[in-house]
Amino acid sequence: MSRLRKKNRLDILNLAIPLFAQLGYEGLSMRNLASKVGVTPAALYHHFKDKDELYADAVSHAFEQKTADIKTVMAAEEEPMKRLEVFVGWFVRALNKDQDFQKLLQRVMLDSDPQRMQKLTKTTFLELFSAIQNLGESFKSKYDPHLLAISIIGLVLYHFETSSVRSLLPGSRAAHGKADTIARHVTSLLENGLLTH
Amino acid sequence: MSRLRKKNRLDILNLAIPLFAQLGYEGLSMRNLASKVGVTPAALYHHFKDKDELYADAVSHAFEQKTADIKTVMAAEEEPMKRLEVFVGWFVRALNKDQDFQKLLQRVMLDSDPQRMQKLTKTTFLELFSAIQNLGESFKSKYDPHLLAISIIGLVLYHFETSSVRSLLPGSRAAHGKADTIARHVTSLLENGLLTH
């Protein structure tokens, strides 16, 4: 009954997520998405009010899916350094598994619609960010928790944002794309800094 | 005198840069750009072969403009830590001055055209990246120079990529948007790491 309806709606979203990630909001047309789903454009309007709603739902669903497991994992570990390693490890692996996650996140950051941003922040970003901020505070360091949380996230994420350029730049090696290499580098840099005496 | 009234290539590019940065490639139409320039859409095709060429030239010109001064500044300083501070300071200030620079960079990273990416990498990214990689090597640390360079860039850049979400997240303060605050945080974190004994 309503089970089948929900599944169809989710089918559309799950197909839309990688397409929105790769092509962007304007880059993916309702006709293109409909043809990928195997349906008429008008059928999409049976499930979603308009393209805006479809996009917002796709982004929300994508982030709920990807960040579902980390919250429980984060709460388990006690020792700060170990928690950092667990988080970085999860984050790197999650980004490495599919690039769509990172691309969608990057596209959302470029989104200039404040209302959409505000809703998405409350529903999906806030909880994970607070956990990372909490993790940063557990180090009892001199750093501002807010800035530190963003630094940790950015330090991991940027290695994936630049993946397409990185291979064209000097010093590039195949290992730089591997999850473990990035995870080790980031955790070590965060732990010790540059001045390793 | 009367020449000034005529629009040349650079006038168009300088108007296109912030518009492409804010709206994206698909988001900015030739008609919209033409009206901002104060000209007919067909006139744009007198200066540029098509929209692709206009976009590529705009991006190239933007990056040559923004990164013009740092190269000389980077070469001057000798002491590693001081050079890092100079670079981070310049980078933060450059990003803080106009957000278009960062937005355009972020959009370029999402660009999936390999040919455009390859050309832009050689003409504009390579020199600056090599300088940063060189800076990283001067610390004689255990870190991979390539990964370290990306980490340094990402650590700075991400504070600006997240500027629109950051204000909606807990722990946000007005000072977090200021150039000096970010620069101090990043240099200190890079220098010492989390475990400040």
Next chain:
DNA sequence: TATAATTAACTAAACGTTCGTTTAGGCCGG
């Protein structure tokens, strides 16, 4: 239990708008 009513899910076709781009021609300084 058989049948009528209702509903979800879809298709075919078209709406008006905007897109990138082209064509044909006009203006004006050198």
Next chain:
DNA sequence: CCGGCCTAAACGAACGTTTAGTTAATTATA
């Protein structure tokens, strides 16, 4: 009077969206 720079107008294609009607399954009624 030529060539660089522009305009007016239009091209076909693609865009988001709507309307009207069809199919199949579920629910209500006799």
